[in-house]
């Protein structure tokens with residue numbers, strides 16, 4: 296019995312399978328990162344317990360007061376905490392225009 300001839304849609308199917316599995320691996324990897332991030336589980340409790348006053352965004356290099364509505368929208372993987380305004384400025388973060396920390 297002969298092997299079936301490979302046609303163009305076989306290659307498309309392989310490519311699709313590769314893309315889907317790569318996407319699934321990426322999702323699993325990002326989930327594993329967030330699952331082991333101690334800050335990700337209960338950010339509000341961490342902020343209160345450790346007296347964090349300012350929240351920074353690594354992607355835009357800006358920092359906010361912890362009660363700023365824009366601070367709540369920062370994705371977990373870009374979120375950093377600061378104890379003081381000076382610490383944030385020393386890390387070259389710019390103050391937010393909305394909450395003016």
Ligand SMILES: [Zn+2]
Pocket residue numbers: 358359360363364365366391392393394395
């Ligand atoms: Zn802000």
